[in-house]
Amino acid sequence: MKEIFPEKPWLAVMERNGQPMFATMDISILFSNSVSYGLYLLDHKKIEELDQYEYDCVLESLAFCWTSIAFLKKINSSKIEKYKKRIYASFSNSSDLLSLKFEMLVFSMVSSKYEVDIKDGDVGSDTYDFLVHQNERSIKLECKSFTYDKSLIIKxxxxxxxxxxxxxxxxxxxxxxxxxxxxxxxxxxxxxxxxxxxxxxxxxxxxxxxxxxxxxxxxxxxxxxxxxxxxxxxxxxxxxxxxxxxxxxxxxxxxxxxxxxxxxxxxxxSNIDYFVDELRKVIQKAFKNQIKDGNSSLALFFSNTELFRLIETNLKFKSMVSKILDKENVNSLILVTNLFAEELQSFPFIGYALSIKEYLSSSKYSAKLITT
Structure with a gap:
């Protein structure tokens, strides 16, 4: 990562005029900048000096680095500079980092099974993220991420x-x-x-x-x-x-x-109806404006694992999903959470733990894109 970004952009987030900022940061701000904090710790502490929270931040930062490097090696050379700029900028914007991390992870999982074209940023009317070539047909795939307190009653x-x-x-x-x-x-x-x-x-x-x-x-x-x-x-x-x-x-x-x-x-x-209303708007807008034609899927990441758990029992959510899956152009709706790093027994020795729920349309042509 240092070879790709010798300027170490994560240090700009954690330091100001040579002084560490994290000591005075609100815990929620520090949490949202855990990748930058983990990379900062790698530069300033030995592994054996880390407490459990610091160690988890280091794992998170290493997982992000590995995902980024693997992603850059796998994509078309014409896209590399664009994504380098996005990764660089994401260190100073936690919501962008969350979105980018999820996009790269989805690409990694789907491209391990199918040929995938990156469409985001292409010239033309297409504004979705990926085009997945599955057997003799293609599926448009868009990714959306929700921060921890997105559209909840209190921030x-x-x-x-x-x-x-x-x-x-x-x-x-x-x-x-x-x-x-x-x-x-x-x-x-x-x-x-x-x-x-x-x-x-x-x-x-x-x-x-x-x-x-x-x-x-x-x-x-x-x-x-x-x-x-x-x-x-x-x-x-x-x-x-x-x-x-x-x-x-x-x-x-x-x-x-x-x-x-x-x-x-x-x-x-306890009342998540406000969130469900916002979720409905995001989903409807994506299927209407970004993946409106052809066979389409939408992948949604929830950084709040409790919200992911509760939403399945929400009646408004169940009704919304049923209506969406009835639409002719919809292949599936994919919900993902638990995007935290964990140690693995084999190379690359670090990865992300995920919980995935995929709702398939009633069409006989619908197919799973992501499996655990």
Missing amino acids: ANAANKLLTDIIANIHKDTNSKNILFCSTIEIKNKISDKLDSVKLSNIINQCMKGGVPEINEFYTLHVDKIDISNLTDDEVEAKFAKINYGVEIACMTSIRNNDGNLFCVKICV
Whole structure:
């Protein structure tokens, strides 16, 4: 990667005037720049010095590098410079990096089975990503990616800011010992005014001492109490990870206090209809404007794995998929999530773990493009 980009564009994201920026970055910003952070760490730390989060970022950055290099080696030479520029620019734009990473991965998976032409950027009216030649016919394939909090009721940055203020105002003197207090703010509808962190902190403090949780049309406050006196740190983490009231947007945990108590605050979204509405618009626009003619497939990547899991049970989503698959030009709708890096036992020793769901049209000519 350094040979392709000797300027090391990832350093521009992580450093400013020679000073590391990540130390003052919001956790959600750092998360979205994990590839640049991982490459930064490779330049500044030894592998044995990394903690688990840093190690995961390094794995992620190496997987992205390998995917990029393999992609550049496989595509037509006339496309190489264009994609080099896209990769270079993506380091400073996390949403572009997500989209590009997904496109390259889809190309890698599909081209391992079929001949694939890259159409994005071609002169003419075609604006889709790939043309897949499958036996005696061709399928147009477009890729779309959704960031972690795309079209949800509350954004990750706002959620993290709210949790930071709440954690700072939670009273640690609960007259309890070795208890996990997990407070979850379940967002149910769009809130016109900013949530009041002081009010929420006061309600949480009352609930931890036996008060009644807040329930209104916009949100419900849940406070779960779990005895953790005989649990290891990993077992405690598993306990609060299982407490779920929808799609988790943000989570913060304090360190144990002198009484052995631990305080965890989460923000979850239980109403995903807003997201489904946005998803419908994206899908309809793609099939109408980008892959409107011929046999077409649309691949969608969800960076939020919980959203991927919940969406299949959403009635609006089920109805939408049924209508889309009835259209004459539609071959399939492909949903993908879990785009995180993992170690492999054989070359290239690193890859992406994926969950894939492909909905095929009722046509006898429809065919799977991606298989796990």
